[in-house]
Amino acid sequence: xxxxxxxxxxxxxxxxxxxxxxxxxxxxxxxxxxxxxxxxxxxxxxxxxxxxxxxxxxxxxxxxxxxxxxxxxxxxxxxxxxxxxxxxxxxxxxxxxxxxxxxxxxxxxxxxxxxxxxxxxxxxxxxxxxxxxxxxxxxxxxxxxxxxxxxxxxxxxxxxxxxxxxxxxxxxxxxxxxxxxxxxxxxxxxxxxxxxxxxxxxxxxxxxxxxxxxxxxxxxxxxxxxxxxxxxxxxxxxxxxxxxxxxxxxxxxxxxxxxxxxxxxxxxxxxxxxxxxxxxxxxxxxxxxxxxxxxxxxxxxx
Amino acid sequence: xxxxxxxxxxxxxxxxxxxxxxxxxxxxxxxxxxxxxxxxxxxxxxxxxxxxxxxxxxxxxxxxxxxxxxxxxxxxxxxxxxxxxxxxxxxxxxxxxxxxxxxxxxxxxxxxxxxxxxxxxxxxxxxxxxxxxxxxxxxxxxxxxxxxxxxxxxxxxxxxxxxxxxxxxxxxxxxxxxxxxxxxxxxxxxxxxxxxxxxxxxxxxxxxxxxxxxxxxxxxxxxxxxxxxxxxxxxxxxxxxxxxxxxxxxxxxxxxxxxxxxxxxxxxxxxxxxxxxxxxxxxxxxxxxxxxxxxxxxxxxxxxxxxxxxxxxxxxxxxxxxxxxxxxxxxxxxxxxxxxxxxxxxxxxxxxxxxxxxxxxxxxxxxxxxxxxxxxxxxxxxxxxxxxxxxxxxxxxxxxxxxxxxxxxxxxxxxxxxxxxxx
Numbered sequence: 001x002x003x004x005x006x007x008x009x010x011x012x013x014x015x016x017x018x019x020x021x022x023x024x025x026x027x028x029x030x031x032x033x034x035x036x037x038x039x040x041x042x043x044x045x046x047x048x049x050x051x052x053x054x055x056x057x058x059x060x061x062x063x064x065x066x067x068x069x070x071x072x073x074x075x076x077x078x079x080x081x082x083x084x085x086x087x088x089x090x091x092x093x094x095x096x097x098x099x100x101x102x103x104x105x106x107x108x109x110x111x112x113x114x115x116x117x118x119x120x121x122x123x124x125x126x127x128x129x130x131x132x133x134x135x136x137x138x139x140x141x142x143x144x145x146x147x148x149x150x151x152x153x154x155x156x157x158x159x160x161x162x163x164x165x166x167x168x169x170x171x172x173x174x175x176x177x178x179x180x181x182x183x184x185x186x187x188x189x190x191x192x193x194x195x196x197x198x199x200x201x202x203x204x205x206x207x208x209x210x211x212x213x214x215x216x217x218x219x220x221x222x223x224x225x226x227x228x229x230x231x232x233x234x235x236x237x238x239x240x241x242x243x244x245x246x247x248x249x250x251x252x253x254x255x256x257x258x259x260x261x262x263x264x265x266x267x268x269x270x271x272x273x274x275x276x277x278x279x280x281x282x283x284x285x286x287x288x289x290x291x292x293x294x295x296x297x298x299x300x301x302x
Numbered sequence: 303x304x305x306x307x308x309x310x311x312x313x314x315x316x317x318x319x320x321x322x323x324x325x326x327x328x329x330x331x332x333x334x335x336x337x338x339x340x341x342x343x344x345x346x347x348x349x350x351x352x353x354x355x356x357x358x359x360x361x362x363x364x365x366x367x368x369x370x371x372x373x374x375x376x377x378x379x380x381x382x383x384x385x386x387x388x389x390x391x392x393x394x395x396x397x398x399x400x401x402x403x404x405x406x407x408x409x410x411x412x413x414x415x416x417x418x419x420x421x422x423x424x425x426x427x428x429x430x431x432x433x434x435x436x437x438x439x440x441x442x443x444x445x446x447x448x449x450x451x452x453x454x455x456x457x458x459x460x461x462x463x464x465x466x467x468x469x470x471x472x473x474x475x476x477x478x479x480x481x482x483x484x485x486x487x488x489x490x491x492x493x494x495x496x497x498x499x500x501x502x503x504x505x506x507x508x509x510x511x512x513x514x515x516x517x518x519x520x521x522x523x524x525x526x527x528x529x530x531x532x533x534x535x536x537x538x539x540x541x542x543x544x545x546x547x548x549x550x551x552x553x554x555x556x557x558x559x560x561x562x563x564x565x566x567x568x569x570x571x572x573x574x575x576x577x578x579x580x581x582x583x584x585x586x587x588x589x590x591x592x593x594x595x596x597x598x599x600x601x602x603x604x605x606x607x608x609x610x611x612x613x614x615x616x617x618x619x620x621x622x623x624x625x626x627x628x629x630x631x632x633x634x635x636x637x638x639x640x641x642x643x644x645x646x647x648x649x650x651x652x653x654x655x656x657x658x659x660x661x662x663x664x665x666x667x668x669x670x671x672x673x674x675x676x677x678x679x680x681x682x683x684x685x686x687x688x689x690x691x692x693x694x695x696x697x698x699x700x701x702x703x704x705x706x707x708x709x710x711x712x713x714x715x716x717x718x719x720x721x722x723x724x725x
Contacts, residue, residue: 054384054404067725073696073718140557141569155486158557161499163703243374247501250556251703252696266377267501268689269403 046275096182403685438613444577495561495570502695528719581647
């Protein structure tokens with residue numbers, strides 16, 4: 001308490017410094033609290049209440065958890081989400097790493113920037129716009145993809161309208177959108193690795209593979225972990241692409257957790273059930289992120 | 303310097319406050335805000351603004367129409383109703399949702415209720431009512447599916463477009479004749495444009511005429527039970543028939559995308575849609591030569607029923623709700639009803655207009671009359687109709703995509719629907 005009084009009414013130079021520091025972080029803390037912490041707390045509280053929008057709210061204990069966690073539709077959505085995630089996260093990370101290494105090797109700075117910008121462009125597009133473009137590309141009748149396949153005499157595919165192809169098709173959109181962002185992170189990290197390490201490796205007669213395996217990848221460990229966590233979060237929360245293209249179809253084959261959460265909250269107006277799903281997503285992501293962080297992260301010092 | 307900065311900030315704040323005040327006092331016309339999600343009917347929506355100008359001469363209040371995209375409109379409505387300050391004065395929606403499941407609507411004044419009850423076709427009387435009280439003005443007569451046929455494709459297939467199939471058996475035979483398969487057995491032109499994409503609620507809506515033609519119903523008459531109805535032998539037979547259109551007979555295809563587009567592009571010869579589709583085809587596919595007929599019958603006739611009974615409502619917490627009713631009163635007459643619907647090519651609602659020259663000249667005049675002569679099918683105006691129709695639609699779409707057999711999927715759906723009703 002005394003500490004806060006001194007921040008509010010500084011007497012010494014150090015108090016003024018503390019106040020300045022506090023004021024600097026205040027906008028960020030306010031924003032973060034209003035946008036993330038308050039809704040999170042509301043979701044947790046909401047998950048124990050049966051709420052009628054615009055009406056009453058009744059405490060029901062863990063009944064909604066029992067209901068949601070025993071609902072087959074919910075677990076189908078979880079399975080679909082994990083399936084999508086398993087397809088897109090490793091693909092995006094590996095591809096981004098390959099592209100970043102390729103760009104890093106380009107001698108011409110101008111061409112490196114041109115290529116980097118091209119890879120980054122999809123990331124700057126709106127997710128809904130990107131999804132709609134891909135919807136057209138995937139169209140079974142007029143789509144560019146089937147037209148391309150017809151040129152090499154491959155029969156047309158149903159893509160987003162096929163139970164088997166819908167998830168890989170959506171995963172490809174995610175990879176396309178996220179590849180540029182991950183590439184930029186890896187490229188920046190590669191550029192910060194001191195050249196002396198590679199010179200030393202050359203003197204020791206290391207092959208290209210050995211340089212990659214024993215130098216580059218270990219030194220990129222923090223970035224790889226960070227990108228994996230970001231991709232995990234992004235893909236677990238996948239919504240825009242699904243909403244704009246398939247709305248969870250066909251036959252719920254692309255129904256994801258967030259899509260189901262959205263429908264539950266805003267189509268069926270079951271705020272409590274939707275809050276349970278939100279808490280589930282939060283706890284799952286937090287747990288997986290912490291595990292990833294603890295198990296795979298290694299301290300790196302150049 | 304510091305003093306100057308403070309002065310500048312105070313001046314700026316003053317300008318903003320005065321500017322804001324000026325906006326409300328002098329700058330803007332007083333208005334009633336109307337929300338609609340009928341984005342496929344822009345002329346119909348715009349009419350409210352046009353008529354609002356006349357209303358303004360009387361009251362000083364114009365009408366502003368805000369069109370909310372249909373996809374996800376519930377979320378936007380709900381957020382605004384709960385937030386109150388950003389909510390509309392009037393809105394288009396389903397009475398059993400916004401006035402039944404929630405308490406967001408104002409009851410209609412008695413005089414207006416009397417006027418509407420006296421001027422609606424009988425089958426529409428329950429539309430806009432909840433627990434016996436009228437909240438909404440029905441806006442769409444002919445809000446039931448009818449059979450649109452492509453005359454040229456019928457002729458090409460050797461069928462007589464003036465003698466449409468009247469029974470489901472004849473209809474299936476015609477669909478087979480209208481379907482053209484490629485060398486690999488995949489349809490390049492189909493008889494029937496089936497709805498397989500999008501939210502399961504819409505898929506349920508498009509399947510229900512088949513269910514009703516087989517004598518099935520989705521829920522019990524009191525809307526309190528699904529088991530025994532949603533999975534009845536009649537419903538299983540209906541879903542088997544519906545699934546076979548795609549999987550066995552291949553007279554409908556899941557690869558043709560949006561059914562309206564397929565019909566407009568002449569890739570499908572027949573589609574089941576409501577009266578607004580007449581205006582849509584005229585505008586988007588003017589080269590399609592079409593006729594409209596009553597839906598074919600099976601064991602029973604599908605009848606004139608709707609899963610989406612759209613109405614115009616007044617928001618309960620609107621500070622302008624009396625004026626909102628005044629505006630509705632202003633447009634509640636046969637002349638306005640005809641004018642607004644004619645603009646968009648939709649059937650008017652008032653009984654006085656059902657025999658007007660405009661309605662008689664429409665291609666669906668006879669078919670609408672025929673549909674209305676069929677027995678009224680079951681209605682499902684349940685507060686949780688979205689969720690119930692989703693659970694049911696998942697079974698329908700599951701069959702279309704070969705995920706399972708009708709009986710097993712309908713049993714699962716019925717059990718889920720019962721849980722939803724009880725919850």
